[in-house]
Amino acid sequence: MTGSGRTIRLRDVAEAAGVSQGTASNVFNRPEVVREEVRERVREAARALGYAGPSPKGRLLRAGKTNAIGVAAAEPLEYFFADPWARRLMTEVARACDARGAGLALVSVAAGQPGWSIESALVDGFLLRCGGRELLVEIAQRRGLPFVALSLDHAEPDVPAVDIDDFGGARLAARHLLGLGHRRLAILGIGLGAAPDRVQPDRVRATRYMNVRERARGYWAALAEAGLPEAEVPILAIRDDGSNVGAALALLFDEPEPPTGLLAMSDKVAMAALGWLAERGLAVPGQVSVMGFDGVPEGARTEPPLSTVEQPFRRIAERAVAAILDGPMPQGREVLPLTLLVRGSTGSAPNGTGA
Amino acid sequence: MTGSGRTIRLRDVAEAAGVSQGTASNVFNRPEVVREEVRERVREAARALGYAGPSPKGRLLRAGKTNAIGVAAAEPLEYFFADPWARRLMTEVARACDARGAGLALVSVAAGQPGWSIESALVDGFLLRCGGRELLVEIAQRRGLPFVALSLDHAEPDVPAVDIDDFGGARLAARHLLGLGHRRLAILGIGLGAAPDRVQPDRVRATRYMNVRERARGYWAALAEAGLPEAEVPILAIRDDGSNVGAALALLFDEPEPPTGLLAMSDKVAMAALGWLAERGLAVPGQVSVMGFDGVPEGARTEPPLSTVEQPFRRIAERAVAAILDGPMPQGREVLPLTLLVRGSTGSAPNGTGA
DNA sequence: GCCATCGTTTGGATCGATTCAAAATGGCTC
DNA sequence: GAGCCATTTTGAATCGATCCAAACGATGGC
Numbered sequence: 001m002t003g004s005g006r007t008i009r010l011r012d013v014a015e016a017a018g019v020s021q022g023t024a025s026n027v028f029n030r031p032e033v034v035r036e037e038v039r040e041r042v043r044e045a046a047r048a049l050g051y052a053g054p055s056p057k058g059r060l061l062r063a064g065k066t067n068a069i070g071v072a073a074a075e076p077l078e079y080f081f082a083d084p085w086a087r088r089l090m091t092e093v094a095r096a097c098d099a100r101g102a103g104l105a106l107v108s109v110a111a112g113q114p115g116w117s118i119e120s121a122l123v124d125g126f127l128l129r130c131g132g133r134e135l136l137v138e139i140a141q142r143r144g145l146p147f148v149a150l151s152l153d154h155a156e157p158d159v160p161a162v163d164i165d166d167f168g169g170a171r172l173a174a175r176h177l178l179g180l181g182h183r184r185l186a187i188l189g190i191g192l193g194a195a196p197d198r199v200q201p202d203r204v205r206a207t208r209y210m211n212v213r214e215r216a217r218g219y220w221a222a223l224a225e226a227g228l229p230e231a232e233v234p235i236l237a238i239r240d241d242g243s244n245v246g247a248a249l250a251l252l253f254d255e256p257e258p259p260t261g262l263l264a265m266s267d268k269v270a271m272a273a274l275g276w277l278a279e280r281g282l283a284v285p286g287q288v289s290v291m292g293f294d295g296v297p298e299g300a301r302t303e304p305p306l307s308t309v310e311q312p313f314r315r316i317a318e319r320a321v322a323a324i325l326d327g328p329m330p331q332g333r334e335v336l337p338l339t340l341l342v343r344g345s346t347g348s349a350p351n352g353t354g355a
Numbered sequence: 356m357t358g359s360g361r362t363i364r365l366r367d368v369a370e371a372a373g374v375s376q377g378t379a380s381n382v383f384n385r386p387e388v389v390r391e392e393v394r395e396r397v398r399e400a401a402r403a404l405g406y407a408g409p410s411p412k413g414r415l416l417r418a419g420k421t422n423a424i425g426v427a428a429a430e431p432l433e434y435f436f437a438d439p440w441a442r443r444l445m446t447e448v449a450r451a452c453d454a455r456g457a458g459l460a461l462v463s464v465a466a467g468q469p470g471w472s473i474e475s476a477l478v479d480g481f482l483l484r485c486g487g488r489e490l491l492v493e494i495a496q497r498r499g500l501p502f503v504a505l506s507l508d509h510a511e512p513d514v515p516a517v518d519i520d521d522f523g524g525a526r527l528a529a530r531h532l533l534g535l536g537h538r539r540l541a542i543l544g545i546g547l548g549a550a551p552d553r554v555q556p557d558r559v560r561a562t563r564y565m566n567v568r569e570r571a572r573g574y575w576a577a578l579a580e581a582g583l584p585e586a587e588v589p590i591l592a593i594r595d596d597g598s599n600v601g602a603a604l605a606l607l608f609d610e611p612e613p614p615t616g617l618l619a620m621s622d623k624v625a626m627a628a629l630g631w632l633a634e635r636g637l638a639v640p641g642q643v644s645v646m647g648f649d650g651v652p653e654g655a656r657t658e659p660p661l662s663t664v665e666q667p668f669r670r671i672a673e674r675a676v677a678a679i680l681d682g683p684m685p686q687g688r689e690v691l692p693l694t695l696l697v698r699g700s701t702g703s704a705p706n707g708t709g710a
Numbered sequence: 711g712c713c714a715t716c717g718t719t720t721g722g723a724t725c726g727a728t729t730c731a732a733a734a735t736g737g738c739t740c
Numbered sequence: 741g742a743g744c745c746a747t748t749t750t751g752a753a754t755c756g757a758t759c760c761a762a763a764c765g766a767t768g769g770c
Contacts, residue, residue, distance in 0.1 A: 007499075009726055020750045025728060035748060052497045056475045058726025061416045061755050066477055067470035068460065077449035077459055081435075081442050094432035098463060103471030104432055105423065105460040108453060115422035116458030120411045122421055122477040142407045144362075301656075364756055375720045380758060390718065413756025416725050 008051045010058075017045035028054050060122070068103030069324050070123035072136055077108045084268065084296040086129065089150075092317035093127065100325055109136060118143055125324035128152075131209075146329060148320040153210040155333035162320045162334050166211045169309040169338035170218025173291045174263055176307070176340055178226045181349035182261035182289060185233050186252055187219055188245065188273060190265045192237035196248035199237050201230050215265050215293065234259075242272030249276055260288055260349050267292040267299045267308055274302055274345065285347030295341055304344030312336045363406045365413075372400035383409050415477070423458030424679050425478035427491055432463045439623065439651040441484065444505075447672035448482065455680055464491060473498055480679035483507075486564075501684060503675040508565040510688035517675045517689050521566045524664040524693035525573025528646045529618055531662070531695055533581045536704035537616035537644060540588050541607055542574055543600065543628060545620045547592035551603035554592050556585050570620050570648065589614075597627030604631055615643055615704050622647040622654045622663055629657055629700065640702030650696055659699030667691045 014024035027042040097104045107121050118139045126147035130136040140147040149161040191209040204216045220230045236248040264270035270292035295310025323329050369379035381389050382397040452459045462476050473494045481502040485491040495502040504516040546564040559571045575585045591603040619625035625647035650665025678684050
C-alpha cells in the first residue's frame with residue numbers, strides 16, 4: 001500500500017518524473033503538446049505514486065469554473081424531491097444539465113448559514129426558485145454569480161427571470177370551461193390566507209403573489225369575454241397544500257345552485273378537490289368539471305385524469321440552464337406560454353344549468 | 356457603480372483598510388479576536404469596495420471541505436427526480452443533509468467525462484447508487500474521497516456499503532401471503548432477461564444481481580417453511596419497468612389453476628401487475644393478492660393500495676450521510692431490515708384453492 | 711525598572727493546480 | 741558551422757483564501 005501520510009500533488013509527480021510542474025500539468029490537460037516519451041514517463045510516475053489526476057480543488061481556483069449549476073429554494077432540500085411541481089421542473093433541469101455535461105447542486109436557504117448556502121455553494125451560477133421570496137434574489141446578487149429567477153414576483157428589469165404567462169394560461173383554462181357551456185363557475189385560489197373563506201376580488205388584487213393576481217386576471221378576462229361579471233364567480237381561499245378544500249367547497253355545494261365548473265389555481269388544489277367531490281358522490285365531469293393549473297405528472301393518474309394548463313417545464317429549464325452556462329442572460333422577465341391539456345376531468349356542462 | 360474590471364480580493368480589502376491580510380481574514384472568520392475598531396474599519400472597507408465576503412474558491416483550497424455530499428448514479432441526472440425509488444431515497448438523503456447543514460450535489464456517470472463527474476465533482480464524499488454497476492465503486496476509489504455504496508452487488512470487506520436485507524424482506528413478503536392461506540403463488544422476478552418467460556430456479560441462482568438472488572432465496576425459504584417446494588412456484592422474467600408484465604401473466608392466468616398470490620420483486624412490477632389484473636377483470640384482493648417490494652410512495656395511491664415490504668429509506672440515508680460527514684464508515688456491507696406494510700392488495704386466499 | 715502575560719496584529723508559508731513568456735532543443739538549409 | 745524555425749520544456753506568477761509562529765504594545769506584579 002502507498003498509504004503514507006501526505007496526499008500526492010502534481011508537483012510530486014513532476015519531481016518523480018524529473019520534469020517541471022508545467023509539463024506534468026500538460027500531460028494531463030493537453031497531452032498532445034508533450035513528447036511521447038516524456039508523457040509516458042510522467043504517467044508512469046503518476047501510477048507509481050498512486051496519483052489519480054489533478055485535484056479539482058486546485059483546478060477550480062485557477063480555472064474558476066466548477067461546471068455545476070446550483071438550484072436554490074427557500075424550502076428545505078427535500079422539497080426538490082418531494083414536491084410534485086419542483087420534481088417536475090427539476091427533472092427538466094437535470095435533463096438540460098446532462099445535455100451540457102454540467103453538474104447539479106441543490107441549495108436550501110432554510111437550512112441556515114453554516115456549511116452550504118447560496119453564499120458558499122461551489123457552482124457557476126444559480127437557478128432561484130423564489131415563490132414570493134425575493135430574499136433569494138438579494139442573496140444571489142450579493143454572491144455575484146449569474147442567476148436566473150424562476151417564479152419571481154416583481155418583474156424588475158435588472159433581475160433576469162424566466163417565467164410563465166400566468167394571465168394567458170388562466171384565460172386558456174377558463175375559456176376551455178366556458179367553451180364547454182359552463183356558466184356557474186368558481187375559482188379555487190391560493191395564497192389568499194388559511195381560512196376556507198370566500199374572498200372578494202379586491203382581496204385577490206391586493207395579494208403579494210403576482211402569479212395569483214395574474215391567474216385571477218386571466219380567469220376574469222375569459223369570463224368577461226363570455227359576458228360573466230367577476231362578482232358572479234366566487235373565489236375561495238384554499239391553502240397551498242389543498243388541506244382545507246373540503247371545508248371551502250362545502251360552502252358552495254351546500255347552496256342551492258352549486259357551480260358546475262371549478263377553476264383551480266394549482267393542480268395540487270385541483271386534485272384535492274377531485275378527492276372531495278368523489279367522497280361527496282359528485283360525478284366528474286358529469287356534474288362538475290375540474291380544471292387544474294401547472295401540469296404536474298400526478299394529474300395524469302387521478303380518477304378521472306385532470307384537465308389542466310401545462311407549464312412549459314422543458315423550455316423553462318432549458319432557457320434558464322442555457323443562460324447560466326452560455327448566456328445570453330434574459331433581459332428582465334421572459335415569459336413562456338402554457339398549453340391546454342384536456343384530459344378527463346372536464347366535460348360539457350350538465351343540461352339546464354345555463355346562467 | 357463599482358463595476359470596474361477585476362474582482363475584489365480579501366487582499367484588496369485589507370490594503371484599503373490598512374491591515375494585514377491575516378487580520379482581514381479574521382474579521383470574517385473569527386471576528387471576536389479582532390479589536391472592534393479595526394473590525395469596523397475592515398467591514399467598512401469591504402462595504403465600500405463591494406466585497407461580499409471570502410470567496411468559497413479560495414477557502415476550499417485551503418480548508419479542504421466543501422460541505423456538500425455527492426450522489427452518483429450510472430443513470431442520467433433526471434433519474435434522481437423521475438424514478439420513484441430514487442426519488443424516495445433522495446428525499447431522505449436530502450433530509451439527512453439538511454439536518455447537518457450539508458449540501459447535495461448530483462452526479463451522473465452516464466453523461467460522459469467533460470465537466471462534471473465523480474472525478475471532478477466538488478464534494479466531500481459520495482453516495483453511490485450502484486445497481487449491479489460496480490464500475491462506480493472503482494471510479495470512486497480512484498478519486499480517493501470517502502464513499503458509501505448503496506445497492507452493491509458484491510459484498511467486499513473493503514467497500515463500505517449500506518444495504519437492505521433482501522432475503523429477510525422477501526421472506527417477510529412471502530410469509531404474509533402464506534399466512535393468509537395462499538398456496539398457489541407465483542414470483543414476478545426482475546433482472547432475469549427481457550422475454551416474458553417462465554424461468555427455472557437455477558437461472559435465478561445464476562443471475563449477476565445479488566438482490567434478485569437474495570429475494571428469491573427469501574421467498575423460497577418462506578415457501579419451504581410452509582412445505583411448498585420451490586419447483587411448484589413459477590418464476591416469471593419481468594422487465595424492470597414492468598412493460599411485459601401482461602404477456603408474462605397471461606402465461607399463468609390462461610392455465611386452469613392460476614395463482615392466487617403474486618410476489619413481485621419490485622413495487623413497479625407489482626403496480627404494473629395490478630393494472631393488468633384490473634384490465635382483465637380479476638378482483639384484487641378477492642381473486643388475486645399482490646405483494647410488492649420496496650415501499651415507494653406511489654404504492655399508497657394505487658387501487659387497491661399496494662401491500663409491500665418497505666425499505667428503511669430514512670435509516671439508509673441517515674446512516675450513509677452520517678458516515679460521509681462524521682464517520683465512522685461502515686465496515687463492509689451493513690444491512691438494514693425491511694418492514695411489512697399491509698395495505699389493500701392482499702387478502703385471504705379465495706376458498707377452495709388449497710394446494 | 712524588569713519581566714511575564716495577555717490581547718492583537720503581522721508576514722509569510724501553504725493549499726494544488728494552470729498559464730504563459732522565455733529558454734532550450736533539435737532538425738534543416740545554405 | 742551559422743542561422744532559422746518549429747517543437748518542447750522550464751520557471752515563476754497567479755488564483756483567493758487560511759493558518760500559525762513570531763512580533764508588538766500595553767498592563768500588572770514584584
